[in-house]
Amino acid sequence: MGSLAFAILRRSFYLAVLPLAGLYVLVPLLFQTVPEFMQxxxxLNFVKVPFLDYTNLTYHGVAHLGRNFRLPEIGARVLCKGEEPVLGVWHVLPASLSRRxxxxxxxxxxxxxxxxxxxALLxxxxxxxxxxxxxxxxxxxNAHRVDLYNRLADLDFHVLAIDYRGYGDSTGFPSExxxxxxxxxxxxxARARxxxxxxxxxxxxxGTGVSARFVAELSDLGIPPVGTVLESPFNNLHDVVTHHPLSRPYRWLGERFNRLIVDRWxxxxxxxxxxxxxxxxxxPLLILHAADDHIIPVKLGKKLFEAADKAGVDVKYVEFEANLGLRHKFIHKAPHLADILKEFFQRCEAFTxxxxxxxxxxxxxxDA
Known part of the structure; x- marks a missing residue:
């Protein structure tokens, strides 16, 4: 009886551990040999809900009038297999305008x-x-994104929300x-209309990585936005990858992890x-981060704040304590968020x- 139980335990161990061990070896191998896998x-643009109807904003929880439209990137320099991408976009109207x-x-x-x-209404x-x-x-x-659109519309802003190339119903495939x-x-x-x-x-x-580079380029061109909000941001690729929960099994590799994974990216x-x-x-820049963020540790957002502060950027850093349970994607539910945003937007207007x-x-x- 004892030997049978031991045999069952051993078989269970192999069934549980061998696939994980195989994955542990397979992922770095794919990074070395398959560039598409790295991207x-x-x-993670392949993580999506199939057969979604993007035209019905109300079905997805948008509380105000809005429309779905397609934005062709005519004259794009970064092509997808020789073709210009076409982006899926939502335009949500401000609440007061929508009600009227x-x-x-x-x-x-x-x-x-x-x-x-x-x-014309934009x-x-x-x-x-x-x-x-x-x-x-x-x-x-996504529900947490839609809730943010609604809250921004309630503050009487137009909201333009895109899916990058390769996401949602946008064509092509992503790259930085x-x-x-x-x-x-x-x-x-938006500027034209x-x-x-x-x-x-x-x-x-x-999206904070996209925004940080994008706004830097706009600043170089002399056409920066009036203000930028970075929610749950990171400071750089190396730190966000090495602190991500999925990298935990590889961290003991130290510098070899950088060569196998980060450097390849x-x-x-x-x-x-x-x-x-x-x-x-x-x-002006507003950084929002939750202390209990389980995907991007709050210390990375703090490092980004310190970098902006050191460079003399007009920056405010707001950290929501762990007792609020906002984690990585629920800052839109934070207490006093509307007041924080109103103050920031007013400051941005003053800078103009x-x-x-x-x-x-x-x-x-x-914390409350």
Whole structure:
């Protein structure tokens, strides 16, 4: 009986451990031999819900009037197998404007909005336009992202939310240079159709890496956004990869882990050194991070804040304590978030005037 139990335990051990051991060896091997695997492993754009209807914003929880549209990247320099990508985009109207238009449509004094109407309304009454860049995996329909769109619309902002190339219903496949070009296309779209409005950039998780480089490039061009919000950010690729939960089995390799994994990503064109790029930002910056973030440790967001502060960027760092349970993607539910954003947006507006406020470097911790 004892030998039978031992045999069962041994078999169970092999069944549990051998697949993990094989994966442990297979992942570095794939990094060395299959470049496409490296990109997929970082961007996770293959993680998606199939057969989604992107045209019905209400079905996905958007609380205000909005539209789904396609943005072709005509003249794109970073092509996908020789073709220009086409991005899937949502435009969500500000709450007060949405309510007024809904009432007019219901009363029969206005026809349902057309695509041309939405484009014209982008420059209509509002506090401005927020261009949102999401993190890796899934798409613009994710519930936590939709809740943020609603909250920004409640503050009377237009929201433009894209899916990068290869995500959602956007065509092509992702690369760092490609995502940056996607960001330029949607930003230029907003500038062309909302010339009188302030434009803000909001990035979450991987989207903070996109935003940090993108805004640095805009600053070099002399056309920075009025302000930038980085939610749950990281300081650089090396640190975010080595601190990610999935890298835990490889950390004991030390410098060999860098050569096997991180360096291979860099060689493929994936850099995302936000701490180097953020020093070029020419507009106020707000960094939001949760102390209990289990994907990107809060210390990486703090390092990014320190890099911006050292470079003289106007920056405010807000850390939400662990007792709030906001983790990596629920900062949109944070207490006082609306007040934090209102204060930040007002400060950004002040920077557009001739009497700019004194630059600040402020750190705030919120626990209730």
């Amino acid at each position: 997929h492993a970082f961007f 238009l809904e009432a007019e449509i219901e009363a029969g004094t206005r026809k349902p909005l057309t695509d041309a109407d939405y484009e 420059d209509a009454e509002s506090h401005g336009v927020v261009v949102y860049f999401h993190g890796n995996s899934f798409d613009r329909t 240079d490609g995502l940056i070009e996607d960001a330029h296309f949607i930003y230029n779209y 909302a010339p009188t409005k302030n434009i803000y950039v909001w990035g979450h998780s991987m 860099v060689d493929s064109g994936l850099v995302m050194h936000s701490d180097e790029r953020i020093v070029k930002h020419k507009a 005037t001739s009497r700019k406020p004194t630059k600040r470097h402020e750190e705030v911790h919120i």
